[in-house]
Amino acid sequence: MADKENLHVLSVLVEDGSGVLGRIMGLFSRRGYSIQSVSAAQTEEPGISRMTIVAQCTEDTLEQIDKQLSKLIPVKEVTLLDELNSVRREHVLVKAGSSEDTRRGLIDVANLFQAKVVDVGQENLMLELTGQPRTIDAFIRLVKPYGIQKLVRTGITALERG
Amino acid sequence: MKLTGAQIIIECLLEQGVDTVFGYPGGSVLNIYDALYEYQDKVRHILTAHEQGACHAADGYARSSGKTGVVIATSGPGATNLVTGLATAYMDSVPLVAITGNVALPLLGLDSFQEVDITGVTMPITKHNYIVKDVKDLADTLREAFLIASTGRKGPVLVDIPKDITAAVYDYAPKKPEHPAPTCAAAKEDLEKAAAMIREAKRPFIYTGGGVVASGADKEVRAFVDLIDGPVASSLMGQGGFDNTDPRYIGMLGMHGTKTSSLAVGKCDLFIGIGTRFSDRVVCDIKTFAPQAKVLQIDIDPAEINKNIKVSHKLIGDVALVLQKLNALLSPSKHPEWMAEIMEDKKQYPLIQTADDPEAVLPQYVLETLDELTGGDAILTTEVGQHQMWAAQFYNFKHPRQLVTSGGLGTMGYGLGASLGAQVANPDKLVINVAGDGSFHMNCNELVTAAKYNIPIVELLFNNNVLGMVRQWQRLFYGKRFSQTTLDRGTDYVKLAEAYGIPGYTISKKSDVRPVLQKALEHKCPVLINCIIDKDINVLPMVPAGASVAEPILNIEIDD
Numbered sequence: 272m273a274d275k276e277n278l279h280v281l282s283v284l285v286e287d288g289s290g291v292l293g294r295i296m297g298l299f300s301r302r303g304y305s306i307q308s309v310s311a312a313q314t315e316e317p318g319i320s321r322m323t324i325v326a327q328c329t330e331d332t333l334e335q336i337d338k339q340l341s342k343l344i345p346v347k348e349v350t351l352l353d354e355l356n357s358v359r360r361e362h363v364l365v366k367a368g369s370s371e372d373t374r375r376g377l378i379d380v381a382n383l384f385q386a387k388v389v390d391v392g393q394e395n396l397m398l399e400l401t402g403q404p405r406t407i408d409a410f411i412r413l414v415k416p417y418g419i420q421k422l423v424r425t426g427i428t429a430l431e432r433g
Numbered sequence: 434m435k436l437t438g439a440q441i442i443i444e445c446l447l448e449q450g451v452d453t454v455f456g457y458p459g460g461s462v463l464n465i466y467d468a469l470y471e472y473q474d475k476v477r478h479i480l481t482a483h484e485q486g487a488c489h490a491a492d493g494y495a496r497s498s499g500k501t502g503v504v505i506a507t508s509g510p511g512a513t514n515l516v517t518g519l520a521t522a523y524m525d526s527v528p529l530v531a532i533t534g535n536v537a538l539p540l541l542g543l544d545s546f547q548e549v550d551i552t553g554v555t556m557p558i559t560k561h562n563y564i565v566k567d568v569k570d571l572a573d574t575l576r577e578a579f580l581i582a583s584t585g586r587k588g589p590v591l592v593d594i595p596k597d598i599t600a601a602v603y604d605y606a607p608k609k610p611e612h613p614a615p616t617c618a619a620a621k622e623d624l625e626k627a628a629a630m631i632r633e634a635k636r637p638f639i640y641t642g643g644g645v646v647a648s649g650a651d652k653e654v655r656a657f658v659d660l661i662d663g664p665v666a667s668s669l670m671g672q673g674g675f676d677n678t679d680p681r682y683i684g685m686l687g688m689h690g691t692k693t694s695s696l697a698v699g700k701c702d703l704f705i706g707i708g709t710r711f712s713d714r715v716v717c718d719i720k721t722f723a724p725q726a727k728v729l730q731i732d733i734d735p736a737e738i739n740k741n742i743k744v745s746h747k748l749i750g751d752v753a754l755v756l757q758k759l760n761a762l763l764s765p766s767k768h769p770e771w772m773a774e775i776m777e778d779k780k781q782y783p784l785i786q787t788a789d790d791p792e793a794v795l796p797q798y799v800l801e802t803l804d805e806l807t808g809g810d811a812i813l814t815t816e817v818g819q820h821q822m823w824a825a826q827f828y829n830f831k832h833p834r835q836l837v838t839s840g841g842l843g844t845m846g847y848g849l850g851a852s853l854g855a856q857v858a859n860p861d862k863l864v865i866n867v868a869g870d871g872s873f874h875m876n877c878n879e880l881v882t883a884a885k886y887n888i889p890i891v892e893l894l895f896n897n898n899v900l901g902m903v904r905q906w907q908r909l910f911y912g913k914r915f916s917q918t919t920l921d922r923g924t925d926y927v928k929l930a931e932a933y934g935i936p937g938y939t940i941s942k943k944s945d946v947r948p949v950l951q952k953a954l955e956h957k958c959p960v961l962i963n964c965i966i967d968k969d970i971n972v973l974p975m976v977p978a979g980a981s982v983a984e985p986i987l988n989i990e991i992d993d
Contacts, residue, residue: 289564294556301557331739338736344561344581 274329278307280359280429283322283340284314284348291345295322298343304328304336308426319347323428352429359429361404363411366395366420377417384410395420434606438568438599439468442532443476445575449610451503453477453494453857455487459507460547461534464599479857479886481850482878484511488518489850489876490857492527496837497812497855497864499649501528501583508535509547512593513554517844520558522589524841525670526647528582529589530575531559537597538566551593560588568601572608580611586734587647615648617750617758618735624755627729627748628762634703636771637663638723640686643670643840644708644732644752646833651675653756654707660763663705664775666694668715670840671708673830678809681772683779687715688976689822692782692985695974697775698723699983706730708752711741712841721981731755782987784826786970792942794966796820796895800827802946803865803893806954811863812837812855814890816848816872819901822972824867846875852890853882863954865891870920871900877929883959884933891953892935892961894926897968905971905989913993919968930961940964 285291292311299306304326311322326336333351340349352359368377374396381388381398384406390397400410404427411422436444442465446454454476458466469478481487484506491502502522506515512533522529536545552562561581563574571594578590619627631637639661645654654675658665665675666686675682684691686698698704704726709715711730716722719742727745730738731752738747748755786797800823803811809829814837815821821838830836837855839847852866873894883890900918907915927937938949940962953960974985 289566290552290556293553297556335736335740338738342734342736 274331276327276329279326279328279333280352280357280427281324281326281336281340282350282352282429282431283324283346285320285322286345286347287313287318287320288345291320294343294345295324295340298339299326302335302339304332308424310426310428323426325427350431352431356433357429357431359403359427360401361407361427362399362401362425363407363422364389364397364399365411365414365422366397367414367417368396369394369418369420373417377414380410380413380417383413386410434604435602436605437464437468438571438594438601438603439464440471441568441571441603441605442575442594442599443468443472444605444607445572446503447472447475448576448607449501449579451476451501453479454503454505455479455481455490455494455854456505457481457484457487457507457511459511459534461508461536461596462505462511462599464596465505465532465534479853479882481853481882483876484514485518485846486850486853486876486879486882488515488529488531489521489847490854491529492518492522493814493837493851493854494858495522495527495529495854496525496851497834498858499834500858501530501579502854503530503532505532506534507547508533508551509549511547512549512551515591516554516558519555519589519591521839521842521844521847523558523560525643525839526587527589528587530578530582531589531591533591533593534599535564535593535595538595539597541595551591555591558589559591562591562593564593564595565598566595568598568603571598571603572605576608576610584613615751615754617754619748619750619755619758623746623748624758624762627746627759630703630727630729630746631661631705631763632766635768636701637661637703637705637768638697638701638726639663639665640668640704640706640709641665641671641674642668642707642709645671645674646708648708648733648752649833650708650753650756651833653753653760656760657756657763660760660765662766662768662772664693664697664772666690666697668709668712668840669825669838672825672836673833674708676831677829678831680776683775684784685825687712687982688717689826689972689974690976690982690985691784692974692987693775693778695976695983695985696778699725700774701726704728706732707756708732710734710737713741715982716742717976717982718980721983788967792944794940794943794946794964796823796966796970797827798943799893799940799946799950799964800824800867803950804828806947806950807863807865811835811865812859814838814848814852814855814864814866816866816868817843817845818869818872819905819970819972820867820869820895823895845872848872849876849879849892852892853879853888856888856890863891865893868892868894869901870894870896870898870924874922874924880930880933880935880959880961884935887958889956889958889960892930892959893964894962895964895966896926897966897970898922899968901968901970902972904968905975909977909986909989926961926963935959935961937961937963
């Protein structure tokens with residue numbers, strides 16, 4: 272169905288310059304496109320950044336997002352990444368486990384996901400994990416009973432295969 | 434050679450062939466104005482009453498000439514006063530370069546006096562914008578701004594330049610402007626598929642939008658229409674892209690289009706949209722638009738394909754170039770039955786205004802008399818409202834760039850400034866700003882500019898003492914509750930004009946129309962005509978919002 276909304280991953284190459292991020296986000300907000308996550312950083316080429324944008328939209332809207340983004344002057348390339356042909360990763364940092372009792376279970380969960388303990392504090396442990404977005408979802412679900420105090424996800428970054 | 438940033442700006446304007454700019458000085462552009470003083474033999478600067486007027490003037494200059502308009506304003510309020518003008522130009526894809534001053538780099542971001550983040554403000558209403566933070570980037574940024582404004586789908590570009598950049602000294606070497614050739618992305622198969630669709634069509638309908646004017650494709654459209662033999666309707670922005678006096682022309686399409694166009698859209702089997710974005714004011718109800726037709730869209734902007742309506746086939750590229758290629762694939766065909774049907778509708782549903790009083794002043798009569806007296810060769814600028822629709826309906830535009838009007842944004846107060854720009858760009862043409870009293874009051878300050886520079890526009894003011902278009906909607910859809918649309922301000926327009934040293938005339942009965950218009954057109958200075966009309970003359974036909982374009986209202990009962 273054309274009017275069914277799905278998550279779509281767009282990889283956008285942009286020229287660095289003042290307000291590039293604002294320009295792209297402004298386009299999404301003024302045209303009412305819904306964004307789930309954005310990640311952006313420099314590429315191997317100086318002056319060029321890659322943004323990975325996850326949008327929730329219909330196929331028709333996706334076509335418009337692609338074309339409207341392509342019209343922005345600093346945008347060099349827009350690629351739609353489908354699940355089969357791309358590698359998608361996300362990174363999470365989470366602080367949880369306030370008591371001695373909960374920590375042991377939490378470390379078991381971390382081991383299960385091969386998450387790392389990156390900080391040990393009086394009040395909590397900080398864990399990190401990189402993986403597919405649904406792995407991150409599952410990890411967070413299992414950490415939750417141990418009392419999540421703070422959490423940050425990077426949003427998806429992705430590259431096409433091959 | 435070593436020049437200041439301000440001098441580099443003017444040199445870059447000269448590179449681009451700019452000889453006229455519109456603007457208003459201020460603190461952050463002092464250096465630029467100092468350079469303008471130095472270059473006054475080469476660049477003419479028109480000082481308006483307000484930056485908004487300057488922006489509309491640059492826009493009118495661009496629309497009427499096809500050249501890129503240039504406006505200069507200072508930081509802060511000067512820059513924000515450009516906003517409506519930029520949005521107007523953006524919606525109608527008008528090539529414009531706006532140069533704004535800003536506070537010096539060390540003061541940026543500190544809420545300094547007259548500081549505003551104008552690139553942030555204008556991001557959604559410019560094709561692109563820049564802030565120049567290093568004088569070594571200045572010349573190339575300006576060159577890029579002109580290139581972006583005037584190529585592809587045209588549009589306004591703003592360049593914000595902090596004051597210290599205009600004072601800094603840097604090497605300048607002149608560079609010839611780039612004029613890339615128009616492009617056609619449509620491949621041979623695409624063109625052949627379109628030609629096949631046209632060959633198969635029994636009832637083709639041709640619809641011309643602003644892209645025809647922007648691309649200068651009037652000759653190609655003419656050849657196309659001659660080849661395929663179908664009726665031609667125009668959008669407001671497309672007016673003049675096809676000769677209105679041609680028998681195949683059936684008027685505008687859309688909210689205030691002709692009944693003939695409405696019927697033809699319902700009956701056609703191929704709808705060919707040329708240089709159009711299928712605005713909601715044209716398509717009206719999407720579900721009932723051209724129900725029997727395949728839609729072929731020709732446009733320069735791929736993002737306009739499948740945006741407002743789904744099309745069967747598309748040709749992307751410069752409209753003139755695409756049509757040249759398409760025409761080469763077509764052999765002449767005739768659709769005598771279809772055209773006979775169209776001609777019958779045209780006869781049955783003419784645009785006509787009537788009144789019981791034989792001395793009543795009807796806009797149709799005024800505009801048709803104006804058409805006759807100007808040989809259909811004048812440039813009309815308009816404000817926004819009923820008078821705008823009447824101008825578009827009753828003046829026969831024969832050539833592109835004859836109608837200069839705010840279509841997409843619908844900016845009241847646009848016309849007077851635009852008329853100044855149009856007249857400056859076309860000193861040998863008659864330029865008439867068709868206005869309403871509501872719009873006139875928004876930016877009538879620009880009369881002073883017309884007077885000061887003796888820019889001989891005719892301000893033709895349809896004075897009905899109401900905001901007529903809104904009143905029309907209130908009559909139809911708000912139970913005649915005329916909320917805040919009865920003006921009755923009692924302005925003496927003739928006296929007001931005279932205060933600026935502008936002759937003013939009044940038309941209050943039908944027999945005044947011809948002599949007053951004749952007199953006004955003979956003047957070699959700006960003139961104002963206060964043309965008093967009844968407050969309940971409606972713009973008809975009218976398709977109510979959300980209704981089908983096939984069923985316009987043809988008559989509105991006035992029983993109060």
